[in-house]
Amino acid sequence: MDELLPFDDRDGSIWLDGRLIPWRDARIHVLSHGLHYASCVFEGERVYGGTIFKSREHTERLFASARILDFEIPYSVEQIEQAKRDVLSSMGIRDGYVRPVAWRGTEMMGVSAQKNTIHVAIAAWEWPAYFSPEAKLKGIRMKTGKWRRPAPDTAPVHSKAAGLYMVCTLNKHQMEREGYDDALMLDYRGLVAEGTGANIFLVQDGKLHTPTPDCFLNGITRQTVIELAKTRQIPVVERHIKPEEFANTSEVFVTGTAAEITPVGSIDDYTFTVGQISRTLMEDFDKLVRSPAKKASAA
Numbered sequence: 550m551d552e553l554l555p556f557d558d559r560d561g562s563i564w565l566d567g568r569l570i571p572w573r574d575a576r577i578h579v580l581s582h583g584l585h586y587a588s589c590v591f592e593g594e595r596v597y598g599g600t601i602f603k604s605r606e607h608t609e610r611l612f613a614s615a616r617i618l619d620f621e622i623p624y625s626v627e628q629i630e631q632a633k634r635d636v637l638s639s640m641g642i643r644d645g646y647v648r649p650v651a652w653r654g655t656e657m658m659g660v661s662a663q664k665n666t667i668h669v670a671i672a673a674w675e676w677p678a679y680f681s682p683e684a685k686l687k688g689i690r691m692k693t694g695k696w697r698r699p700a701p702d703t704a705p706v707h708s709k710a711a712g713l714y715m716v717c718t719l720n721k722h723q724m725e726r727e728g729y730d731d732a733l734m735l736d737y738r739g740l741v742a743e744g745t746g747a748n749i750f751l752v753q754d755g756k757l758h759t760p761t762p763d764c765f766l767n768g769i770t771r772q773t774v775i776e777l778a779k780t781r782q783i784p785v786v787e788r789h790i791k792p793e794e795f796a797n798t799s800e801v802f803v804t805g806t807a808a809e810i811t812p813v814g815s816i817d818d819y820t821f822t823v824g825q826i827s828r829t830l831m832e833d834f835d836k837l838v839r840s841p842a843k844k845a846s847a848a
């Protein structure tokens with residue numbers, strides 16, 4: 550799909566507050582609390598062969614993210630699951646991306662938002678790879694970003710909340726200006742955290758090491774990759790990781806719904822190979838997301 554086609558000017562339908570409406574009519578008022586105060590949570594989900602991978606987990610995370618921001622989504626998990634299926638069939642999407650979003654509306658305009666209606670929308674579109682095929686083959690180029698992940702008592706770090714992406718966009722823009730693919734984000738302690746939209750794994754001495762998700766999202770893809778590694782008897786170590794450890798790391802990859810498993814070729818002056826462990830897990834992940842068993846459990 551043409552990336553310059555604006556997102557508010559496309560054909561199709563969007564589910565908004567309980568019903569499918571024409572894509573271009575899915576609008577909000579400028580005095581929405583979600584816009585001014587970032588009282589907004591969302592999901593990003595991938596559709597493979599007509600089925601959303603780990604659909605229910607994503608819906609449950611959306612509800613959990615909203616609760617962390619002190620609001621309740623006014624539907625059941627089953628209603629949102631059905632709504633996602635309705636959007637996909639009305640759009641005829643077999644391989645693409647689903648974006649549910651929930652936000653506080655217009656009743657109150659201030660820090661307090663106790664009486665605001667909660668709105669929910671679900672859109673879907675065709676979407677190929679997040680990083681280019683070349684980058685996926687050779688590994689993306691990353692550089693440490695200046696903005697860090699905040700401490701768990703500074704921001705609601707376990708919610709997939711819109712406001713937390715402000716620093717991701719700042720880091721990503723800086724990297725794009727400098728010719729990199731993505732930023733490595735450190736956390737408030739200076740430890741390795743993640744990419745701007747994906748978790749990170751390192752291979753050291755044949756073992757997988759990944760940062761403990763104590764101040765960032767414990768991604769659904771991250772959890773899937775840990776399971777896949779265990780099936781392959783690849784040891785997985787979740788721990789605090791210092792950036793200087795990249796010096797004794799042979800492979801690095803990032804994981805996320807958008808990124809899937811994407812190898813990393815370099816971070817700052819450290820370089821890595823797209824090695825056996827990365828390739829094995831990429832193949833296993835590819836098979837899993839397209840497997841009939843996945844379809845049955847995710848339907």
Ligand SMILES: Cc1ncc(COP(=O)(O)O)c(C=O)c1O
Binds near residue numbers: 765
């Ligand atoms: C900041 C950030 N970290 C990690 C992830 C990976 O999460 P998931 O695998 O659930 O998509 C995402 C993507 O949602 C993200 O935006």
